[in-house]
Amino acid sequence: MTPAVGPELLALHALDALDADDAARVEAAVAADPALARELDALRAAAAAIAGELPVVAPPAGVKARLEASLDALTRPGRLDRFAARLAALFDVTVDKARMMLAWIDQPDQADQPDEPGRWEAMAPGVSLMHLPAGPACAGADCGFVRLEPGATFPWHAHDGEEVTVVLQGRARDADGTALAPGAEVVLGASTAHDFHAEGEVGEEPYIFAVRVFGVRFDVARPA
Amino acid sequence: MDPVETGDADAALVAAIARGDRAALAALYDRHAGLLLALALRILRDRREAEDLLHDVFLEVWRAAGDFDPDRGRVRTWLAVRMRSRALDRQKSARISRNVGDDAVIERMAADDVVETGPDHGRVRAALAALPAEQRQVIELAYFDGLSCSEIGERTGTPVGTVKSRMAAAMGKLRGALDAGGARS
Numbered sequence: 001m002t003p004a005v006g007p008e009l010l011a012l013h014a015l016d017a018l019d020a021d022d023a024a025r026v027e028a029a030v031a032a033d034p035a036l037a038r039e040l041d042a043l044r045a046a047a048a049a050i051a052g053e054l055p056v057v058a059p060p061a062g063v064k065a066r067l068e069a070s071l072d073a074l075t076r077p078g079r080l081d082r083f084a085a086r087l088a089a090l091f092d093v094t095v096d097k098a099r100m101m102l103a104w105i106d107q108p109d110q111a112d113q114p115d116e117p118g119r120w121e122a123m124a125p126g127v128s129l130m131h132l133p134a135g136p137a138c139a140g141a142d143c144g145f146v147r148l149e150p151g152a153t154f155p156w157h158a159h160d161g162e163e164v165t166v167v168l169q170g171r172a173r174d175a176d177g178t179a180l181a182p183g184a185e186v187v188l189g190a191s192t193a194h195d196f197h198a199e200g201e202v203g204e205e206p207y208i209f210a211v212r213v214f215g216v217r218f219d220v221a222r223p224a
Numbered sequence: 225m226d227p228v229e230t231g232d233a234d235a236a237l238v239a240a241i242a243r244g245d246r247a248a249l250a251a252l253y254d255r256h257a258g259l260l261l262a263l264a265l266r267i268l269r270d271r272r273e274a275e276d277l278l279h280d281v282f283l284e285v286w287r288a289a290g291d292f293d294p295d296r297g298r299v300r301t302w303l304a305v306r307m308r309s310r311a312l313d314r315q316k317s318a319r320i321s322r323n324v325g326d327d328a329v330i331e332r333m334a335a336d337d338v339v340e341t342g343p344d345h346g347r348v349r350a351a352l353a354a355l356p357a358e359q360r361q362v363i364e365l366a367y368f369d370g371l372s373c374s375e376i377g378e379r380t381g382t383p384v385g386t387v388k389s390r391m392a393a394a395m396g397k398l399r400g401a402l403d404a405g406g407a408r409s
Contacts, residue, residue, distance in 0.1 A: 011395035012388060015366040017373045041296045046398035048304040049348035050367045054266055056258030063261075063275050064253060067282050071246060074283075100283075117272045118279075133276035136317050 005029040005036065014043035062119045066104055073103035080105065083210070086166055086185075090212050091143050092135025101132055105145060105168070105208060126152025126198075134212070141214045148172065148207045150200035156222035158193040161214025170207030171199040180207075193220055234299035241289035253282055256300060260307045266368050267311040277314060281307050312370035351401035359394035362387055 005026050012018050013026040030037045072078075080102040087098035101118070109120040109128065120128045126149035134143035141161075148154060150170070165186045172180040175194045180186070188194070198207035234255065240248035257278060264274035284306065292302055352360070365371045365379065373391065377384040 007396070008388065008392040011392045011399070012366075012373060014395060015363060015391065016370065017366040017376070017391060019372055019374060038296075042402060043395060043399055044305060045297050045301045046348065046395060046402050047363075047367060048301040048308075049352065049398055049402070050363060051259065051263045051266075051304045051308065052300075053349065053352055054259065054262040057262040057265055059257045059261045059275060059278060063257070063278055064250070067253065067279050068246075068250075070279065070283055071249075071286060074286075117276055131272070133272060 007039075010036065010040055011043055014040060014047050062107075065107060066100075066118045069103045069107055070100035073100045078103050080168055083166065083168055087210055090164060090166060090210060091132060092137035101145075102168075104130065105147075120147065124152075124155055127154055138212060141212050142216060143212045145208060145210055148196075148198035150198050150202055150204050150206065153197045154195055155218055156193065156195040156220065157216050157218045158220045159188055159190060159213055159216055161190050163188045163192070163211065163213040163216070166210045168208045168210060170205050172196050172207045173199060180209075190214075195222065235292075235294045238285075238289050238292045238294075238299055238302075241286060242292070249282065249286055252285070252299070256303050257282075259300070260303055263304060263307050264311045267308065267370075268315055273314065274311075277307070277310055281310055284310075308367070315370065347401040347404055348398055351397045355394050355397065359390045359397075362391045363394045363398075366391060 009018065009022060009026055010030075013023060016023070018026065026040075030040055074096065078099055081099055083102060084095050084098040087093075087101065088095045091098065091101070093101070104118050107119060109122070117131045117133045120130050123129045128147045130145040130147075131142070132144045134141065145168070146154065148170070156175075163186075167180050167182050167184040167186075169182055174180060174186075174196045178186070180196065200207075234252065237248045237252045237255075241252065260281060261274055261278050264277045265271065268274050268277070281303070285303070292299065355363075361380070362373075362376055365376045366373075371379065373387045374384050376382070376391075377387045380387070
């Protein structure tokens, strides 16, 4: 026989403020008693009113656009889906979320809100970045997509920690002469530095890659 | 706006979403995204994380709309419960680097907007405003920071029994304010 669950325990449970043992006791009692379950629902509604006190924050338009693109990605195949599993591993997200991120690539550029995750922002002539919300394993890393128009050069920079890139589309050439094409994966260690140049003619498809880098600096001079 | 119609309209949207209606999801987003983003920001204090979570929660709504039971409560509560739970999970799993700038964002937003939260808002708001500071503190630490009674006791240097009685008293008043409206759902 479970000891009775009084109104105080129920009220505290509505805020998830009980320790595990008491919470389990309340859950068991609620599962057995529909009246108690109704009262807990009412208490949770009262608790939600605490959130109702917050002043609303209008979301930037990009969030809704991204939601639409993600729903598209869930319901129909995407042109870059073949990279989803590798991206999921790179960014510590589910394969579904990786497919959605790949669908965001074809989102229009934005000008209104710099630094918004999941939207393209201009970084240098012909170069755009999209920051991505990666998983816990990527804490401290810059994660995102980088896009170079044909002929554009990504500025010389140094890596403080490891950089992993996966090429998604287009062609480029690294400072050391390495040719970069879709599917290529490049791992560079800490204290490396480079730039790279997107190949192809103006009007052709841009060079796009996914990147995870633990610290990047642009305050380094390119060797002569 | 007629409060009952507000709730019914939300429930109708969720039912349409469960049938795969994308326009209904967009409409539900327009009605509630502002509150849910505010909640995520308050818990996570990081704009990027909060916006990403807003996206994820609406994707979840797309998948889970069929689980919504209108007899158990309002859509807005259902959404807020979901957002709070995901935000607290995320806060605990990822060490989010605290972004001081976002506090300023929250404060600035506070100046120019008022939320419409449905039928009982006026009464619950009054009940919240009337809570003694020490009662308000404990429910906010539980709701926004996900702290248990014992953790709140440790953080505030208050005996856990006192924390519990303050929290229960506060919840009783909020619950009573809902009841006074006669709106069980």
